[in-house]
Amino acid sequence: MTTNIKLLFLISIVALSSCKKWLEMPSEKEFDSETIFENVSRAEMAVLGAYSSTFNRELYYQFGMGTDECFSTEGETNSKNQVANYVYNTSNIPTSTYTAMYAGVEYANVCIKNLPQMQAGNEQEKRKLDMLLGESYAIRAMNMLNVVRFFGDVPYPKIPVVDAGTFNSSRVSRDTILDGCIDDLQKAIDLLPWKSEGGVTTPERFTKNAAYGVLARVALYAAGYSLRWDLNSYAPGSVTIAQRSDANRIGQLYEIARNACKAIVDRGENNLIAYETVFRDLVNGQYNPETMLEYGQYGNNSNDASIGYTNGMFAHTNCMFGKAQPAMGALPTYYFDFNEGDTRRDVAICNYSIANDNTRQMNNFSGMTIGKFRVTWKAQIGTAINKRDINWPILRYADVLLMYAEAENEVNHGPTATAIELYEKVRLRAFNNDRSKMGTTPSSYEDFRKAIMTERKLELGFEGWRRTDLARWGVLYETLSETKQKLIQLAKSEGPYAGIDKYQAYKKEQAKSFLDPVVAVPFIGYKNAPTADEEQQLKNEGYTLLEMHSNVSLFNGNRTDETSTWIMGLFRGLEKNKVEILPLNATTIDDNPGLQGQQHPLY
Known part of the structure; x- marks a missing residue:
């Protein structure tokens, strides 16, 4: 303000x-x-x-x-x-x-x-x-x-x-x-x-x-x-x-x-x-x-909003940034919904937490957090750890472009040149204007409608609209039922997640100041466990090896197994024609x- x-x-x-x-x-x-x-x-x-x-x-x-x-x-x-x-x-x-x-x-x-x-x-x-x-x-x-x-x-x-x-x-x-x-x-x-x-x-x-x-x-x-x-x-x-x-x-x-x-x-x-x-x-x-x-x-004047505390990254009580204790996390399937090269992924989802000694420690699959409101990006702590003076985004221009494209598709029962241009503006920004990475824009009414649904998820993640967007499209039950099945597949490394990294090696480095420039902790991915020799070499070079399905995480230390309580309990009350x-x-x-x-x- x-x-x-x-x-x-x-x-x-x-x-x-x-x-x-x-x-x-x-x-x-x-x-x-x-x-x-x-x-x-x-x-x-x-x-x-x-x-x-x-x-x-x-x-x-x-x-x-x-x-x-x-x-x-x-x-x-x-x-x-x-x-x-x-x-x-x-x-x-x-x-x-x-x-x-x-x-x-x-x-x-x-x-x-x-x-x-x-x-x-x-x-x-x-x-x-x-x-x-x-x-x-x-x-x-x-x-x-x-x-x-x-x-x-x-x-x-x-x-x-x-x-x-x-x-x-x-x-x-x-x-x-x-x-x-x-x-x-x-x-x-x-x-x-x-x-x-x-x-x-x-x-x-x-x-x-x-x-x-x-x-x-x-x-x-x-x-x-x-x-x-x-x-x-x-x-x-x-x-x-x-x-x-x-x-x-x-x-x-x-x-x-x-x-x-x-x-x-x-x-x-x-x-x-x-x-x-x-x-x-x-x-x-x-x-x-x-x-x-x-x-x-x-x-x-925060109206008990706690932005950056309840819905941000994890930061240890004793770190220089002060405690941030999320009560909500990013679904690991959401991380994989972004195409390779989409710059929004590492902004929306924080792949690390801050330990008591200010080191950035990588999150496992279940410990990924919301990155848009991270406390390390601030210039100072703010009024208090649970009142960081972070505004809430009610409306962004990207949302306007996607609403415009959606309405054009509905009015004309198919995407017009205008609808495609607006949709692609949002997509191109995400890929730093590299059209080769953006993918093909659908040309039919139904496919374009689905593309808008997906794009709003990627663009507006954690901004408070997804739940009721799915309801207004009439697909809340179907989308969440599919999401849970995908999460189980991810836990088992099956289907579209058969080739994901089961291990990631990264270097623990300290965050040294506010306005931290880091967006994501870089890592070396492994589809399977490294050999003993490879693991020793990683240690010699200062890397820490993390099993991504494990319970090793500063935040929400739960295994990502198909029988894990947090996965089994996901959307457990979901009933079509009732909970919308x-x-x-x-x-x-x-x-x-x-x-x-x-x-x-x-x-």
């Missing part, structure tokens, strides 16, 4: 500190009592307060695991492990995302009500008030998408609680909600300035660029598949995976997504930069033309009488 934004954010938190439960949010009258909307500066603090409830740790932690990229390294009795493996019940379902998102919606609703009533003293104030109103509409839409993509049909408040006159909020069709979000974002786009117009200097707030990107995202979710049921009967037999029934509207939604992305691309203000630089910039609070929207992290949408926590229903009798029909 810039210093000014930090200060405004701190002030807004003090003035408008968010509560744990949506129903405990301060009413609109309390805002009035503080004369928040008396002038533009105070109104801006109200909007900044809404931003504080647009993200939390659950979005990348509980909800970010259970994919073909990421798994929980906690024990099977841990509720986070259970949610990551689709073992749902009405008491272990997380509630923080649900309540935080509605807190943000309430703040946005208060701002949407009050901002239009303010009188601007001059044209500059008029532009500022328009921008603040646009931000409020965009925040409401983004937050509602985050609730809908995990919980489906949910309450949809569009006015402040004090004006509703009741706390009885029932489920509303997700189609109605997402159409409302599209309307909100279209209003936001009309009100917000482009990034280049200087309304804000940070990607931690909405611009027209970011609103267009989130509009595309909402439209793709609104057009996609979801687990649905009859909202009148809640009959278990009515539960099915389907798109909305209006085929014409589905086509319109894909066109909305395409046109939104096209507006960003045509504007030309955003572009791709080196993949590694994206995340080195992110962990150090540096902005660039690729990252279009971030959730700001600074000190105690989470049930509501029992306390969520108890807190809202309007939800009585409206639980997920299969729970």
Whole structure:
């Protein structure tokens, strides 16, 4: 964060500190009592307060695991492990995302009500008030998408609680909600300035660029598949995976997504930069033309996000970087999903951990960690070991290009020249513009659709979208079932993994400073165990030999065998036509009488 934004954010938190439960949010009258909307500066603090409830740790932690990229390294009795493996019940379902998102919606609703009533003293104030109103509409839409993509049909408040006159909020069709979000974002786009117009200097707030990107995202979710049921009967037999029934509207939604992305691309203000630089910039609070929207992290304003601690590399308590203790890891199959020469692999997946003496020690298969938020890339520790001041990437330009290509394919029922160009831009960046390594781009509708699914996994790994992307494509069950079988094959070194390295030899070297330049520890691979003479020679040359299937690892020391508990327990609760949408926590229903009798029909 810039210093000014930090200060405004701190002030807004003090003035408008968010509560744990949506129903405990301060009413609109309390805002009035503080004369928040008396002038533009105070109104801006109200909007900044809404931003504080647009993200939390659950979005990348509980909800970010259970994919073909990421798994929980906690024990099977841990509720986070259970949610990551689709073992749902009405008491272990997380509630923080649900309540935080509605807190943000309430703040946005208060701002949407009050901002239009303010009188601007001059044209500059008029532009500022328009921008603040646009931000409020965009925040409401983004937050509602985050609730809908995990919980489906949910309450949809569009006015402040004090004006509703009741706390009885029932489920509303997700189609109605997402159409409302599209309307909100279209209003936001009309009100917000482009990034280049200087309304804000940070990607931690909405611009027209970011609103267009989130509009595309909402439209793709609104057009996609979801687990649905009859909202009148809640009959278990009515539960099915389907798109909305209006085929014409589905086509319109894909066109909305395409046109939104096209507006960003045509504007030309955003572009791709080196993949590694994206995340080195992110962990150090540096902005660039690729990252279009971030959730700001600074000190105690972290909303318990723990970015780089829970979802980063492992670093020993006594090392110079301070403790980093992941609770989630990279599936070893994900490592092998990247083609040879794809520069994203070693950025996304960290193949080493930091020991107590600052040496980089290679991870075994089960110990690979998330590399995008690694603490060794920072310039300093940050506020605390569990509050590293690392922003969260909400929207990147690469995502926009892939959404554009996906929408083009859907609108035209096949990839156009534009769709292929956009897809290949992302691919070429990954291979340092070496087209010979990129592979062939599919030309049929179905093959291109599958290629987009794969590319989003490779490009956006560990950024919190994979689980619900698979659900909106209607392939969550099939993809995860296949992934588990592949993991078993990898454990047995069979099938596509018959030729992988079973041993890797590397040199233990010390990380000597922050801003560590190392991306991956280099190694010599062996398909089978080296001979005694070869092993002795490696030792003489200063190499350490690691059996990749072994339990030797600083992080998650488990063997990668087909009978290992962590492999057998992976996705153990997975059931098609059931787990694609989470049930509501029992306390969520108890807190809202309007939800009585409206639980997920299969729970």
